[in-house]
Amino acid sequence: MNREGRVTRPETGGTEGEFKTFTGNRALMLEEALLFEVGGTDRTGVDIAPAPKVASRLGGLERAAPIGLYGLSEPEAVRHYTRLSRQNYGIDLGFFPLGSCTMKHNPRLNEKMARLPGFADIHPLQPVETVQGAFALIYELGEWLKTLTGMPAVAMSPKAGAHGELCGLLAIRSALEARGDARQVVLVPESAHGTNPATAAFCGYAVENIPADAEGRVDLEALKARLGPDVAAVMITNPNTCGLFERDMAAISDAVHDAGGLVYCDGANFNAIVGRVRPGDLGIDAMHINLHKTFSTPHGGGGPGSGPVVFSAALAPFAPLPFVEKDGANYHLVEEETAGEHHAGTFGRMVAFHGQMGMFSRALAYILSHGADGLRQVSEDAVLNANYILRSLEDVLDAPFAGTGPCMHEALFSDDGFAEGFTTLDVAKGLIDEGFHPMTMYFPLVVHGAMLVEPTETESRRAIDQFVGALRSVAERARAGDPVLKAAPVFAPRRRLDETGAARKPVLVWREPEVVAEAAE
Amino acid sequence: MRYLPLTDADRADMLAVVGAQTIDDLFVDVPEHARLDGPIEGLPMHASELAVERKLSRMAGRNLAAGDAPFFLGCGAYRHHVPASVDHLIQRGEFLTSYTPYQPEIAQGTVQALFEFQTQVARLYGCDVANASMYDGSTACWEAIVMARRITRRGRAVLSAGLHPHYVSVCTTMARFTGDVLDTAVPELTDGAPGDDMARLLAAVDGDVSCVVVQNPNILGHVADLSELAARCHAKGALLIAVVTEPVALGAIRSPGEMGADIVVGEGQSIGVGLNFGGPYVGLFATRDKYVRQMPGRLAGETVDADGKRGFVLTLSTREQHIRREKATSNICTNSGLCALAFTIHMSLLGERGLRDLAALNHANAVQAADRLAKVPGVELISGPFFNEFTLKLSKEARPVIRALADDGILGGVSLGRLYPGVDALANGLVVAVTETVDEDDVTELADALEEALR
Numbered sequence: 001m002n003r004e005g006r007v008t009r010p011e012t013g014g015t016e017g018e019f020k021t022f023t024g025n026r027a028l029m030l031e032e033a034l035l036f037e038v039g040g041t042d043r044t045g046v047d048i049a050p051a052p053k054v055a056s057r058l059g060g061l062e063r064a065a066p067i068g069l070y071g072l073s074e075p076e077a078v079r080h081y082t083r084l085s086r087q088n089y090g091i092d093l094g095f096f097p098l099g100s101c102t103m104k105h106n107p108r109l110n111e112k113m114a115r116l117p118g119f120a121d122i123h124p125l126q127p128v129e130t131v132q133g134a135f136a137l138i139y140e141l142g143e144w145l146k147t148l149t150g151m152p153a154v155a156m157s158p159k160a161g162a163h164g165e166l167c168g169l170l171a172i173r174s175a176l177e178a179r180g181d182a183r184q185v186v187l188v189p190e191s192a193h194g195t196n197p198a199t200a201a202f203c204g205y206a207v208e209n210i211p212a213d214a215e216g217r218v219d220l221e222a223l224k225a226r227l228g229p230d231v232a233a234v235m236i237t238n239p240n241t242c243g244l245f246e247r248d249m250a251a252i253s254d255a256v257h258d259a260g261g262l263v264y265c266d267g268a269n270f271n272a273i274v275g276r277v278r279p280g281d282l283g284i285d286a287m288h289i290n291l292h293k294t295f296s297t298p299h300g301g302g303g304p305g306s307g308p309v310v311f312s313a314a315l316a317p318f319a320p321l322p323f324v325e326k327d328g329a330n331y332h333l334v335e336e337e338t339a340g341e342h343h344a345g346t347f348g349r350m351v352a353f354h355g356q357m358g359m360f361s362r363a364l365a366y367i368l369s370h371g372a373d374g375l376r377q378v379s380e381d382a383v384l385n386a387n388y389i390l391r392s393l394e395d396v397l398d399a400p401f402a403g404t405g406p407c408m409h410e411a412l413f414s415d416d417g418f419a420e421g422f423t424t425l426d427v428a429k430g431l432i433d434e435g436f437h438p439m440t441m442y443f444p445l446v447v448h449g450a451m452l453v454e455p456t457e458t459e460s461r462r463a464i465d466q467f468v469g470a471l472r473s474v475a476e477r478a479r480a481g482d483p484v485l486k487a488a489p490v491f492a493p494r495r496r497l498d499e500t501g502a503a504r505k506p507v508l509v510w511r512e513p514e515v516v517a518e519a520a521e
Numbered sequence: 522m523r524y525l526p527l528t529d530a531d532r533a534d535m536l537a538v539v540g541a542q543t544i545d546d547l548f549v550d551v552p553e554h555a556r557l558d559g560p561i562e563g564l565p566m567h568a569s570e571l572a573v574e575r576k577l578s579r580m581a582g583r584n585l586a587a588g589d590a591p592f593f594l595g596c597g598a599y600r601h602h603v604p605a606s607v608d609h610l611i612q613r614g615e616f617l618t619s620y621t622p623y624q625p626e627i628a629q630g631t632v633q634a635l636f637e638f639q640t641q642v643a644r645l646y647g648c649d650v651a652n653a654s655m656y657d658g659s660t661a662c663w664e665a666i667v668m669a670r671r672i673t674r675r676g677r678a679v680l681s682a683g684l685h686p687h688y689v690s691v692c693t694t695m696a697r698f699t700g701d702v703l704d705t706a707v708p709e710l711t712d713g714a715p716g717d718d719m720a721r722l723l724a725a726v727d728g729d730v731s732c733v734v735v736q737n738p739n740i741l742g743h744v745a746d747l748s749e750l751a752a753r754c755h756a757k758g759a760l761l762i763a764v765v766t767e768p769v770a771l772g773a774i775r776s777p778g779e780m781g782a783d784i785v786v787g788e789g790q791s792i793g794v795g796l797n798f799g800g801p802y803v804g805l806f807a808t809r810d811k812y813v814r815q816m817p818g819r820l821a822g823e824t825v826d827a828d829g830k831r832g833f834v835l836t837l838s839t840r841e842q843h844i845r846r847e848k849a850t851s852n853i854c855t856n857s858g859l860c861a862l863a864f865t866i867h868m869s870l871l872g873e874r875g876l877r878d879l880a881a882l883n884h885a886n887a888v889q890a891a892d893r894l895a896k897v898p899g900v901e902l903i904s905g906p907f908f909n910e911f912t913l914k915l916s917k918e919a920r921p922v923i924r925a926l927a928d929d930g931i932l933g934g935v936s937l938g939r940l941y942p943g944v945d946a947l948a949n950g951l952v953v954a955v956t957e958t959v960d961e962d963d964v965t966e967l968a969d970a971l972e973e974a975l976r
Contacts, residue, residue: 024830035637035869045870046604048878048957051885058884059906061744061774068644071872078606081634081866085615088630092614098623105524106618109570115608118581123594124799125935126585127927133583134798147564159656159800160855162842173698198842198852202667203698207847245550276548281555292855300611300859301631302621302653302819304801320694336690337942348694352597352659352687353799365577371567372560374522380544381527387539387547406539406547432627437620443843460526461535487827492626495827499625502824502836506813508650509640 029493032083036510039070045077068512087493088301089437095459095467097389099410099440099452100193100241102271102293107369110296110362119361124353128333134357135324135331141364142324145289145308148375149267150280153316155309156323157355161268164288164307165199165235167320167350171286171311172233172262173203174318174347181260183232189218191242191444196235196266205232212446216242216401216412220251227259237266238282239273241444242401243386243410243452253283262286262314270294271456272383272409275376285312291356295363306359317345322354381457382409385464389453392468396475400447409456415449419481424449429496430474432489436467522567587796587932591963595910595954596740596935597658597685597766598799599791601879602958607793607866611859621819621855625834626826631858632833635821638865645771645868646785647778648807652818653835654861655804655853658788659691662734662764664806664817664851665786666692669732669760670701671815671850678732679725682706682718683739685766686940692734707941708741710903710914710950722750726757732784736764737777740940741903742910742952744774751781760784768792768805769956770908772880784808793867794860803860814840817851879957883909887955890964894953897968899975903950910954912937915975919951922974931970 024031032038056062072080089096096103114120122131142154155171158164169186176183186200187210197207210226213219218236227234234256238246246252253263265279265287271294273279279287291297291306299305311319321343322335332338333354339346370378383406390411394402398416401407415424428438428451440452453471455464477485489495511519527535532544541547548556560566568576587600594600611617615630622628622635635653642651655661666678678696680689680703689705696703704725709717722733733754738744747763754761763777765787777785789803790796808816814837822836842849871879887909895902899916915922919936926933937950955964 032633034633035865036640039869039872041873044872044875044878045606046875046879048875048882051878051882052889054885054888056884057888057891057906058774058908059744059746061746061906063771063773063775063779065779067772067776067873067876069641069868069871069873069876071875072869074604074606074870077866077870078610080869081610081616081862082613084630084633085610085613086630087627087633088615088619089624089627090615090618092618096618096620098620101620103618103620107524109573111612111617113574113577113581116578116581117586117588118578118584120795120797121586121588121600122584122798123587123592123598123600123796123932125594125596125598125939126932127924129924130585130927130932131798133580136583137577137580144564147561159660160853162852162854163656163660166852170694170698193854194842194844194846194849195852195854197847198845198849201847201849202852203695204700245548247550247552250552250555273551275561276557277551277555278557278561282552298617298859299620299855301616301619301628301862302635302858303855304656304803304857304860305855306801321690335942348697349687349690350660350694351691351800352657352685356800357798358801361577365573368565368568368573368576369524369570370522372562372564374525374567376557376560377522377525380547381525381532383547384527384532384535384539384544387541388535391539405550406541408547408550428624429626432624437627438624440623458524458526461528461531463526489626493629494626494830494832497625497826497832497834498824499834499836502822502834503839506820506836507823508636508813508820508836509643510636 030083032080034510035080036070038076038080039072041068041070043071043073045072045074094435095463096437097439097453097455098437099454100268102454102456104296104456105458106296106298107366110365113365114358114361119357132331137364138360139324139326139331141360144367145310148274149287149310150278151310152313153311153319155319157320157351158288158307158309159351159356160303160305161288161290161307162195162199164309165195166203167309168264168286168288169199169203169233170347171315171318172264175315176232178345183230185230186232187226187234191240191446192235192237193241193266193268215404216244217246217248218252220248223252224255227255227261229260231259231261233262233264235264235266237269239269239408243407243412244401245408249282268293269409272379274379275372276379285315291359291363296366297359297362304356304359306356318347321346321349378457385455385457385459386411388464389455389468393471396472410452410454412447413451414447418478422478422481424451426485427474427478429488430477430485431470433491434470434474436470590930590932591966592932593934593953593955593967594932596940596952597788598796599767599954599956600796600958601769601791601956603793603795603867604870607863610866611863616862622835625832629832632821634862634865636823636833638861639821641865641868642805643807645768646807647776648785649810650813651805651807652816652820654857655806655818656857657800657802657804658766659688661786661804661806662688663692663695665762665784666732666734668784668815668817669762672812673731673758673760675729675731676700677702677729678734679704679722679730681722681735682708683741684734684736684764685740688764707944710947719745719750723753726753726759728757730757730759732760732762734762734764736766738767738770738908738910741912742907743905744908747777747780747782769880769883772876773884773908789864793863801857801860803857803864815850818853818856882957886957886959887911890955893964893968897972900971909956910952913951913953915949915951917975918948925974926970929970931967933967
């Protein structure tokens, strides 16, 4: 019986034992071998028309040796990937409170719109006269992003959040260089996403950490003390990765500007404030927006994302190519060819073509569906849900910053109070058995055994209450030192996986058994 | 609002639990001057599904879709037929609405598919190992140059004249900030041009060069043997990076790995992913086993679970930003997972036989089209071996010709003037791609329209 009084599967403490089956399948939970074990190099799931007979023009470069690509007939392929899909957790299936990732419902209207042939079946190098609707869409989405953030310019081409960070820092570096100022240091809070320091290093900056204060925010005095003529930029996530609003954001911006630097804002957590706060009112110079977070484009098991960047007037002249301009009823593209006329300061191109069109159409469908009023409700409900979770669990889980006031869209807990030997990992795996995707664990690094819970606005009260009940139960087991919890998950398609072993002797591609055997000899 | 489950009664109850009077109490940390009292002015309010669909459909209707025209564009993005089951499968919610597989016990579908993807890419490219995808070909190209710098500890890269100009631009942008030195050139519209470029590359490799970057087939569609160049690079301690923008070509021509390339990167869009006006696409990235720890991006690896069952996890993450921060091999986090899945499913449907048949059909169609178009007065075919894309030299500037063709509903190719603005010697060049989606009638229409436009 579960706590809601319904009968569930008998708990065996493991997936094997008395319930073992011949196939390894468990009714609807089907094991599935690799493509290379179920398919063959002589099999195909397509019928290609016979090629007309012509003399080859390949210049003697014909690929003679077998490639080793395994094929499947269509029914086999549909079954193979359908079975694999069933070993995945997704938002469609249940609550996915992965902090910092904003796993909200992905509306299917967006999928339908992105697949309209007028968006999906157009080539990026078609004459601009034949793709005016595509430019109109990019332009309109850009206008929404500018208005929602209160910023005067936007770059649409970055491919994901980290790519957006890169875009912002390249603009900052260009602006500084344009005034003959070769600053070399970027400051990043300890609590920042790993992409922040990695991005700064990727474009040639030295990275230094700035500490957090006791209330989980940037230590303004420490920051001020470090600012100087060598600091190019400060990268701040706001709301920050502890789920808290940086109360001193405007003061931080002023201090950085006074010291001659620029302010980059990581917009990963924009969902907490969209429609209620414009980051542009807080003095920032650049911010990326993860369309795959705030604006609901599906995360697809690891992308594609999309990371447009909004800019202040100070950085706008350095924005990347290409971009779309509106001229009366027509749209035109500013590329290398035309940039010289009125965008000579651009730092250049950071990607082939125009960015993630397929994400733009989805994001615009989402934005138009919500409108200004709906987007405001989005952030309000996201913040309300997170605070509700925070207050519902702070008696059983340590919430290090709960005493400082409300959180934004994420509730942060630590592992303080768990029995000896019990960890955040155990709680996460216990939640898997309860049918939830775990929260983000061990991030941010500033909190021991961090558990970062982001419910988003698209969960019902009922779903949230069920999660609260489940996390309470698992947390109590961790506090009590229930040894069964160490075995979790027991009901997932796999038990805990050996990640250490995977890294020690990496097997990254499949090889034919005879090749493996030969190598072992 | 149809996407928001909370009712007003829920909100009131929950505010009471939280101990707040109104929702505004939860935003107290926002400085007063930055709090907005109501919906942002000047923006429309929420809209029905029907209204949104109507508006976006109207926008889409203003574009000339490739399927509605004889279509011959390539240059880094190719129109291929994608089986219906691919799009169906990637839209399963368990794939579509899942995250990067940080909890592998409930993400085996994604990680196993990525393991299959890595194997397919490695084999297609003729390499030992491949990663779980990059954003696209152009960004993968820059990451490869950075990786070569890390391995060789040298900062000068030589780029082929046949490398896609957008890829060159991306690299040039980045190199300006990182201090890498790039040796670049633009292609020439004369017969034997690839030979000239190969001579330039061979001559440029010396003990200071980290890598040579060469695209095959190149921007003009020509294919070349890279073996001699690879040997030359290796003799000088440099790496050969090969770029492939049309993966279908590798069903017909020898892979870069077989020719000796050390890193092979490229665009995977042709397999499984539509044109999408340039994105999202999927960057492919493969290399030798010995360089795997210098590789950027996510990697899926095989392991076992606590019961000893085979399973898959993301691995070697000590290369990555979330562990290594400023010392990471790259800043990449989200990559192109769902497009990689589409690639994998499409490639599984093709299999070796399907890919080879598809490549043969592309080549034969292209050969026939090239010969037909070369007969048009004022059209000259730039000679050289090619796969499914070739370059014509017109008797007039190609850009206005292409625009005139578009007015008549024909998408006739990519003018080199668009790709190389200001390079007069290339202005009359037209790159034509011919895939399995092009039929004889399309070619006839293009030939007739070119004849008319060049008269």
